Amino acid sequence: MMKGNLIEKTTAWERFNHWVLAVSFLILFFTGLGFLYQSLNWINTIFGGNHLASAIHKWTGLVFTLSLILTLGSYFGEAIRFTSEDSKWISSLGGYFSKEMEPPPQGKLNAGQKLFYLIVVVLFGATSAFSGFIIWLFPDSRGLILFAHFLHNISYVVFAFAVPLHIYLGTAANPGTFRVMTRGTVTAAWAKKHHGRWAKDMGIE
Amino acid sequence: MALETTEIKRRLSGVDVLTRKKGLLISPELCIGCRGCQTACKEWNKLPGDRTSNRGTYENPPDLTPNLYNKIRFLEVTGGDTVKWLFVSQRCMHCTDAGCMKVCPAPGALYRTAEGAVAFDRNKCIGCRFCVAGCPFNIPRYDQEGRIAKCHLCSDRIPYGLQPACAKTCPTGAIRYGDREELMGIAKEAGYKTVYGTTDLGGLGVLYAFRERPSYYGLPDSPSFSPTIALWKNILKPLALIGLGGAVAAAAAHYVTIGPKEVDEGGEE
Numbered sequence: 035m036m037k038g039n040l041i042e043k044t045t046a047w048e049r050f051n052h053w054v055l056a057v058s059f060l061i062l063f064f065t066g067l068g069f070l071y072q073s074l075n076w077i078n079t080i081f082g083g084n085h086l087a088s089a090i091h092k093w094t095g096l097v098f099t100l101s102l103i104l105t106l107g108s109y110f111g112e113a114i115r116f117t118s119e120d121s122k123w124i125s126s127l128g129g130y131f132s133k134e135m136e137p138p139p140q141g142k143l144n145a146g147q148k149l150f151y152l153i154v155v156v157l158f159g160a161t162s163a164f165s166g167f168i169i170w171l172f173p174d175s176r177g178l179i180l181f182a183h184f185l186h187n188i189s190y191v192v193f194a195f196a197v198p199l200h201i202y203l204g205t206a207a208n209p210g211t212f213r214v215m216t217r218g219t220v221t222a223a224w225a226k227k228h229h230g231r232w233a234k235d236m237g238i239e
Numbered sequence: 240m241a242l243e244t245t246e247i248k249r250r251l252s253g254v255d256v257l258t259r260k261k262g263l264l265i266s267p268e269l270c271i272g273c274r275g276c277q278t279a280c281k282e283w284n285k286l287p288g289d290r291t292s293n294r295g296t297y298e299n300p301p302d303l304t305p306n307l308y309n310k311i312r313f314l315e316v317t318g319g320d321t322v323k324w325l326f327v328s329q330r331c332m333h334c335t336d337a338g339c340m341k342v343c344p345a346p347g348a349l350y351r352t353a354e355g356a357v358a359f360d361r362n363k364c365i366g367c368r369f370c371v372a373g374c375p376f377n378i379p380r381y382d383q384e385g386r387i388a389k390c391h392l393c394s395d396r397i398p399y400g401l402q403p404a405c406a407k408t409c410p411t412g413a414i415r416y417g418d419r420e421e422l423m424g425i426a427k428e429a430g431y432k433t434v435y436g437t438t439d440l441g442g443l444g445v446l447y448a449f450r451e452r453p454s455y456y457g458l459p460d461s462p463s464f465s466p467t468i469a470l471w472k473n474i475l476k477p478l479a480l481i482g483l484g485g486a487v488a489a490a491a492a493h494y495v496t497i498g499p500k501e502v503d504e505g506g507e508e
Contacts, residue, residue: 069344070476084345088365131497169367173381179372183342184467187475194482202490207499224502 040219041236043142048108049218051101058098059197065091066190092170099163105155112141113148119231120145130207139230146203154196162189260355261397262333262444263406263414264422267456270326270413272297272311276405280309283393283404303329305382308390309405314457327456328405328414331378331390332436333357333444338464339370339379341472348387355419356392356444375440375462392444422446
């Protein structure tokens with residue numbers, strides 16, 4: 035949809051839910067860090083001590099899970115459509131490591147965004163949510179708790195690697211991109227550069 | 240004054256735990272099953288009785304509870320045409336390499352005393368029960384408020400020169416308190432083949448003088464906690480920080496070397 039010179043890339047609902055997911059994630063990530071490392075336990079002092087941090091971690095986990103489920107309607111359909119332009123995006127590493135290797139025009143989501151969404155957000159998001167609920171709701175099953183504790187930590191490691199990169203790619207690495215999650219609109223030039231096929235579909239030549 | 244000294248000792252703990260370690264020596268063959276230790280423990284720790292029902296055995300209660308830190312298990316072992324009745328004290332083993340302490344996410348909820356025991360601070364416990372999953376002996380219990388409860392080797396007695404309530408009250412010497420090294424010597428001198436806990440889990444604080452295999456007395460032959468705990472502690476945990484630091488550093492390095500993908504807005508405006 036065109037709004038003057040600007041094109042709408044995300045709806046108000048998508049932006050709202052993205053921030054619910056992002057803020058709940060950060061709360062979970064940092065309280066988790068406080069529980070993981072004794073030397074970083076001061077983080078949980080900021081959250082009101084270990085008891086309150088524990089309660090915040092649990093209930094924020096519920097918000098995160100609901101928000102995660104609601105993202106499926108926004109991105110899942112697009113993310114599972116994998117085409118040859120996606121493979122080319124991957125083989126050119128998204129054009130991030132050389133100015134010469136320009137990936138082919140991308141759809142509304144590029145291959146990197148699709149993989150981030152499917153693997154990091156959906157797969158490991160669900161893994162951490164699932165294991166978190168086991169830890170929360172079935173504290174008496176010893177074997178199950180160990181398994182869940184392990185899964186919870188594997189997904190934590192994945193988030194620790196992937197989310198800072200996601201934040202970088204959505205802000206400093208791609209000027210003009212952060213608007214997608216604040217105002218929801220992008221310029222025509224931005225659309226052509228980053229999502230050429232989508233821009234074409236939107237009627238921008 | 241004395242308390243402050245204990246606090247300082249507690250902070251210094253973790254250094255050469257094994258050489259300073261105090262502990263108990265349990266000799267099932269000396270035990271007469273009087274359960275004075277159960278009672279003395281309850282008395283010192285001000286723990287209420289648990290309502291139980293008759294199960295046709297003198298053993299009572301059937302298992303450790305949040306109000307029972309130390310329990311005598313009654314085992315009937317049949318072999319050939321004889322029956323042996325064994326009394327084995329069950330409680331926290333105060334492992335040197337303690338699975339519970341490894342997984343506990345609330346600093347200070349479980350801590351190492353100056354004497355090498357694993358004590359707890361119920362006010363710091365957040366009730367996650369990871370320690371239950373991490374314990375190779377299934378010892379920690381949770382009270383009604385969801386806080387940990389277990390034997391703490393009378394951490395509020397031994398800094399003051401008293402021995403643990405169970406050892407103090409034991410009339411036969413089946414529970415003996417002292418320096419761990421000394422206790423091992425006593426057991427060997429008495430001619431016991433196996434001193435259970437000598438090397439298990441870095442050396443247990445509770446040693447057992449056994450004539451048979453540990454499993455004969457209802458204890459695991461080679462106690463260990465789940466390998467996922469070591470994998471988590473040694474690999475996943477550091478990897479999380481490396482990942483976080485690495486990803487931030489990689490992003491910064493990318494920004495200043497290759498640089499961002501600028502969009503040329505010139506022609507559009």
